[in-house]
Amino acid sequence: MVKLADEVRVIDADTHLTERHDLFTTRAPKGYEDRLPRVVDIDGQPWWVVESDGRIGPARGGGVVNRDGDKFPFEESKNNGIDWVHRAAWDHEARLEYMDLNGFHAQVLYPNALGIGGQGISNNVQDPTLRRLTVEIFNDYLAELQDVSGERLLPMAIMPAWSVDECVREAKRAAAAGFRGVNMTSDPQETGAPDLAHRDWDALWEVCADLHLPVHFHIGASLTSLNFYGKYFWPSLHQNLKPAVGGGMLFLNNARVVINSIYAGIFDRHPRLKMVSVESGMGWIPFMMETADYEIMENAPQQAAELSRRPSEYFKDHWYATFWFEENGGDLQYMIDRVGEDNVMFETDFPHPTCLYPDPLTAVEERMTALRPETRRKVLGETAAKLYRL
Template sequence: MTPRQEPERYTVVSADCHAGADLRDYRPYLASRHHGAFDAWAAAYTNPFADLQAPEADRNWDSGRRLAELEQDGIVAEVVFPNTVPPFYPSTSLTAAQPTAEEYELRWAGLQAHNRWMADFCSLAPGRRAGTIQILLGDLDAAVAEIRRCRAAGLTGGVVLPGVPPGSPVPELYSAAYDPLWAVCAELDVPVNHHGGSAGPVLGEEPAARAVFMVETTWFSHRALWHLVFGGAFRRFPGLRLVLTEQGSGWIPGVLDMLDYYHQRLVGAATRASTAESKFGAGLAEAMGAGPRAVWERNCFVGASFMRAHEVPLRERIGLDKIMWGSDFPHDEGTFPYTTEALRTAYAGLPYAEVAAMVGGNAARVYGFDLPALDALAAKTGPLVSDVAQPLPTPPPGATSPAFATGGSVRVW
């Protein structure tokens, strides 16, 4: 039998891209009863984000420009998270706090408008965009209904799980109150995405606060993992899948070691009467089922946006079938227009099969892309395997992505 020849180019699926409508283009996606409130809100809104201002902003909603730039960068498909500001929000929804009871109706209407827009946007590039579904946690019946509606409308990128910082007006994520949400996601095979930057407390605008945010933001995003693991969500719903996106990947082996340690320690303590720790482990084994590492191996994945070179040696401990590279397009910390160079920085010298899985195959499996169809597109535009195999001597001039950052000994926690 003749060995199968490796393709000349990689099929790259970005597991982390962002898009959204221009501000006033959300209006048709709102119920007419909200139009007056929307007009007043839009007239008063001042956009504080440079990347949402011309000429770069239309990368978020200009389908033709977006496809052309992604293809130029070697990317043939994308998982699409929100980016622009949805109706009635003061800022982007990914980083927004849970709304108060007074804010809920309009904020929920704004997210639903974005979901409707997202479905239309994805329909402009069939098979190449897996749009995500935004929900709120204040009304789980409404959230479940929206997931069903959006999945039927063609959004295949999974749910964006809102952040729940300490002190939020909704239960912590380990609560069984969220079982209706986990149940519908498991039933419909909808991944649950928890995106970086979405779960930290509000810290203010002082220089120290901004620095503390950078240090802590990924840690707060990681919390969803141990909340769902210790909360037993994966025992009750074995088909549930969790994806942790744009929060690094090098932290995962160490955190799994830590979670296994606490699991074993607390479960063991629960079997010993009258110890100081016995109360902490009471009922944990029954609630959780399998231990943290087994849950990770069965149910969890990482959206490894602009994966850095120092994280790559940990790939087997993370799980080669878990890692899904992302470009973070169109953010300036993303790899555009230097995706091939970013892949060289991370993956030069690795076996073809490993790179192919991390840059496209895993994401195609998790999000339901038709990989053979994408292979045909990538045969024309994907990064050359021979190019990615060559180490990159120096970062491209002007590159702003952390993919090219030095200081490889720093671990992202």
């Protein structure tokens, strides 16, 4: 059997970083120590707060794997703190050790407490100067992680989604700092900015295309998508079943982002722009692309004529998907061929719920070995290496 890590540099396209409690306070300019996000005790529980009393959210461990390496259901672990969670969730040295142990050359990182798409800052920090400073400090910290890891840790820079101009500015700053992509909320209209179909965002798309910064949309990266998460399940279900329902539906919520981006004509105006649908799987993509073709002709034939191609034809040139558990009835190759073997990247979601743990490459070895060798190499690392310029 092929030893996956011996055949290719394996790149994990979706993992999560639990923010250190001192992340902002140790980097705060004079006068901002008590204004920037920090962790305080509220009724015996640690909370991320901003300014004097603005709550961002509980300061949780952000994972389902504990310090001893035991994995628990989400509902049984979600309220545990940073002292409980696996050290690799927040300590970059421990993360690199974990990667070495499990055969990963590199991992892409997304935040936790600040909002998976950075929406926690956009929606909870109101002062414009403090907003910008919070984003800059966080992204500077991420750049440090990438540098100190020798580009094995690849965080995606969060964007100040409340302002197109601020996003353009921060994307340029991120590119100069060596970032390999940006992390965007799917619903900037929540913060008072235009929605992503608005032409004002062309300024950001142009910069991202020119600077080779793929735009990443992680599931749960907006209040809108998280509200869906909390409403899909039937209330009387067992508490452990609720995140199973909500988590599954979050995958499909990213189909909303893909279809909107295509219908909005973004890729006709920016033919070199790349986007990534993160932690949403891939099995839904062929069906939703067929749906996009059918529905636009049924409901908006005039707008369909304004696109240069059928909606389904845009995906392979502009979008990437990540997956970790799908089997497609034992014929994974067929599914990858339908999505596009150059458009699929492997992920583990460590240390979040549903993550592949404790031995992620062994968990997928049988499925990966059944793929064509060139497909296997692309999915496990070559496509990500090309996208992220490794």
